[in-house]
Amino acid sequence: MADNGPIRIGIVYPELLGTYGDRGNAEMLAWRANRRGVAAGVIDIPAGLPVPGRLDAYVLGGAEDAAQATAADLLCSQAGDGLRRALGDRRPILAVCGALQLLGTTYRDAAGRRIDGLGLVDLHTTAGTPRLVGEVVSRTREGELLSGFENHSGRTWLGRGVEPLGTVVQGGGNNGADRTEGIRCGTLLGTYLHGPVLARNPFLADLLLGLVLARRGIDPGLLPVPGCRDLSAELHRARLRAVLTRRRLRRP
Amino acid sequence: MRPGDDHLSDLADRGVRPRIDALTARDRLVAALTRATRALIRASGRGRGATLPGLLAERWAPGIAGRAAARLDRVVLVSGTNGKTTTTAMLVAALGSAGGRVTTNAEGSNLTRGLTAALLTASRDARDAVLEVDEAVLAGAVDQLRPDLVVLLNLSRDQLDRHHEPTALATRWRAAMAALPQTAVAVAFADDPRTAWAADAAPLSMLVTMPGAAGPRDGGLCPRCGALFDRPPDAARRCPRCAWRPDVAAMVDVHRWTSTIALERAGRTYRARLTVATDGYAIDTALAWTAATILGADPAAALDAIARLGAVQDRYADRRWRGRRVRLLLAKNPAGWDEALAAATDRRRAAVVAVNAGTVDGRDTSWLWDVDMRRLRGRLKVTATGARAEDVGLRLEAAGVDCDLVRSLEAAIAGTGECDVDLFADYTSFRSAQRLLDHG
Numbered sequence: 001m002a003d004n005g006p007i008r009i010g011i012v013y014p015e016l017l018g019t020y021g022d023r024g025n026a027e028m029l030a031w032r033a034n035r036r037g038v039a040a041g042v043i044d045i046p047a048g049l050p051v052p053g054r055l056d057a058y059v060l061g062g063a064e065d066a067a068q069a070t071a072a073d074l075l076c077s078q079a080g081d082g083l084r085r086a087l088g089d090r091r092p093i094l095a096v097c098g099a100l101q102l103l104g105t106t107y108r109d110a111a112g113r114r115i116d117g118l119g120l121v122d123l124h125t126t127a128g129t130p131r132l133v134g135e136v137v138s139r140t141r142e143g144e145l146l147s148g149f150e151n152h153s154g155r156t157w158l159g160r161g162v163e164p165l166g167t168v169v170q171g172g173g174n175n176g177a178d179r180t181e182g183i184r185c186g187t188l189l190g191t192y193l194h195g196p197v198l199a200r201n202p203f204l205a206d207l208l209l210g211l212v213l214a215r216r217g218i219d220p221g222l223l224p225v226p227g228c229r230d231l232s233a234e235l236h237r238a239r240l241r242a243v244l245t246r247r248r249l250r251r252p
Numbered sequence: 253m254r255p256g257d258d259h260l261s262d263l264a265d266r267g268v269r270p271r272i273d274a275l276t277a278r279d280r281l282v283a284a285l286t287r288a289t290r291a292l293i294r295a296s297g298r299g300r301g302a303t304l305p306g307l308l309a310e311r312w313a314p315g316i317a318g319r320a321a322a323r324l325d326r327v328v329l330v331s332g333t334n335g336k337t338t339t340t341a342m343l344v345a346a347l348g349s350a351g352g353r354v355t356t357n358a359e360g361s362n363l364t365r366g367l368t369a370a371l372l373t374a375s376r377d378a379r380d381a382v383l384e385v386d387e388a389v390l391a392g393a394v395d396q397l398r399p400d401l402v403v404l405l406n407l408s409r410d411q412l413d414r415h416h417e418p419t420a421l422a423t424r425w426r427a428a429m430a431a432l433p434q435t436a437v438a439v440a441f442a443d444d445p446r447t448a449w450a451a452d453a454a455p456l457s458m459l460v461t462m463p464g465a466a467g468p469r470d471g472g473l474c475p476r477c478g479a480l481f482d483r484p485p486d487a488a489r490r491c492p493r494c495a496w497r498p499d500v501a502a503m504v505d506v507h508r509w510t511s512t513i514a515l516e517r518a519g520r521t522y523r524a525r526l527t528v529a530t531d532g533y534a535i536d537t538a539l540a541w542t543a544a545t546i547l548g549a550d551p552a553a554a555l556d557a558i559a560r561l562g563a564v565q566d567r568y569a570d571r572r573w574r575g576r577r578v579r580l581l582l583a584k585n586p587a588g589w590d591e592a593l594a595a596a597t598d599r600r601r602a603a604v605v606a607v608n609a610g611t612v613d614g615r616d617t618s619w620l621w622d623v624d625m626r627r628l629r630g631r632l633k634v635t636a637t638g639a640r641a642e643d644v645g646l647r648l649e650a651a652g653v654d655c656d657l658v659r660s661l662e663a664a665i666a667g668t669g670e671c672d673v674d675l676f677a678d679y680t681s682f683r684s685a686q687r688l689l690d691h692g
Contacts, residue, residue: 015472015473015480016473018410019409020616020618021619021620021622021623024647027621027650028650031649064417065419066419066478067419067478067631069478070480077353098480122502134413135615149616149617149618194616195616196618199621199646199647227503230621231642231646232647234642235643235646236641238642
């Protein structure tokens with residue numbers, strides 16, 4: 001069904017899932033769309049309200065344990081139906097950190113409590129030590145380097161056949177052991193990278209934007225390319241330079 | 253519990269613990285060495301000696317800080333995400349107005365070693381200590397120093413890579429308050445549910461509230477059970493799930509009209525004109541004043557002393573530098589930015605935003621996206637600077653603020669021409685700016 005209005009990017013429950021500047025991911029998507037001449041705006045979906053099912057994209061962020069449990073309760077109830085419907089309609093969803101854990105089957109927190117996730121993807125998480133904190137670089141299947149800052153005690157394990165978003169070049173990633181980072185599952189992307197991740201990685205922002213535009217029947221290749229500087233690309237280069245200075249990059 | 257002044261006089265009458273001189277011969281030697289180390293560091297021009305001497309003392313004589321604290325009449329700790337240094341200075345000024353001799357860690361060295369250094373280098377006639385304490389080490393400081401009063405300012409997101417998640421900190425604070433000596437008092441900001449919840453566990457508490465204020469950031473969840481509050485933060489709201497709310501039996505109300513504030517307690521009102529016209533500064537004033545009056549200071553004289561306080565460690569200072577004025581605004585987390593933006597409203601000034609994200613700043617800059625940078629629109633010139641200038645620049649551009657990227661702080665400020673400058677700086681940038689302005 002064609003929709004010609006501005007692109008609407010929803011931030012799901014920012015009061016609960018927004019500890020780490022996660023609003024920035026929605027703002028970056030809108031910013032990049034606007035730069036290409038496509039009108040786009042950000043919509044806050046306040047905690048507790050039903051998630052609308054027909055937005056163009058959804059962004060969910062990280063949380064402390066208590067807030068994450070509250071968000072899990074709400075999203076597992078009817079209020080989260082819209083999100084499940086959106087995923088079924090192949091609408092793009094970006095889940096960062098706590099939200100990545102939330103979309104899996106279960107999360108066991110530091111106190112040993114079991115929090116049921118939404119079960120939208122086959123992964124599970126247990127709290128562990130030490131906390132994984134620091135700069136991360138990973139490589140996507142296209143060979144693109146992603147950069148971000150991780151800060152999580154959860155160890156996330158992907159089910160058989162679940163594709164990671166990237167392979168860890170530096171840092172901990174999903175669990176500090178198997179070198180996977182994030183998930184890439186159709187239009188559902190998940191990652192532990194903060195920064196916000198879409199600010200530091202124009203490749204990933206454009207990947208998501210491409211999915212958004214494809215649903216609208218717009219070919220990103222036909223859109224105007226802005227002539228002014230792309231600060232996001234500059235930031236991407238600056239962070240990789242800072243993090244990888246003393247490390248020779250091995251080609252995959 | 254009885255309301256109002258009765259509660260306060262209860263606090264005043266609760267008795268003062270005896271001074272104990274428990275310093276061993278070894279302690280005295282170590283204290284002398286600590287003072288000598290500090291003098292040496294200062295004489296060599298390599299710093300202020302606010303940290304290393306304390307670190308050495310702890311190694312040479314474990315537990316020495318606690319024994320040094322026991323010799324004083326009263327020990328007060330001040331902690332929170334924002335306003336520690338300022339509130340500590342306010343409280344020192346207010347207690348000084350009563351003629352007390354007060355030792356403090358004015359250099360802002362607020363980890364355990366800094367507290368130790370301050371206690372061991374106090375002058376011989378010091379009777380009280382007022383110490384600012386990093387929010388993550390408050391529990392340890394309470395355990396070691398056995399304070400008589402603790403001021404809990406606020407808790408919000410800051411340096412998350414140092415495990416400063418606010419709710420987790422509040423839980424540790426609460427345990428620390430429960431472990432306070434029986435005569436000790438917690439003075440806390442009630443509209444921040446986390447500080448109020450921590451203070452709840454103290455043997456005695458006194459709360460400050462600001463009716464009608466915007467309320468704190470990150471205060472949307474019940475600290476006790478994690479449920480969402482169903483209305484904006486204030487002292488009187490209850491958690492819809494577990495029915496928790498702050499104990500409002502003893503409360504000081506703060507009201508603010510631009511730079512004038514009124515503090516209301518048990519039917520009496522005290523007014524003052526402050527040098528900084530923001531809610532945060534007014535709340536810090538109220539907390540320092542409340543603490544000072546509990547410690548026996550005269551209410552009117554204490555408030556007057558706080559109001560006459562100039563810029564504390566250059567915070568909000570408007571300094572002259574090479575033909576222009578530069579206002580120094582410490583803005584190191586979203587809540588701190590809210591305050592800085594409220595204080596700096598003159599759009600004719602250029603804005604310089606400096607972020608280094610060094611280890612003591614917190615290395616993750618994601619929080620910049622939680623700051624409402626749109627409020628910098630319409631400035632004559634905006635410049636992003638610091639080691640993380642690109643992060644700042646992109647954030648500003650996404651908020652519709654055109655900006656230049658200039659790596660060096662000096663060049664960034666100098667590049668604003670004749671224009672006066674509001675400098676928004678994270679902690680390490682702030683220190684760099686101080687050095688730059690000191691040297692002309």
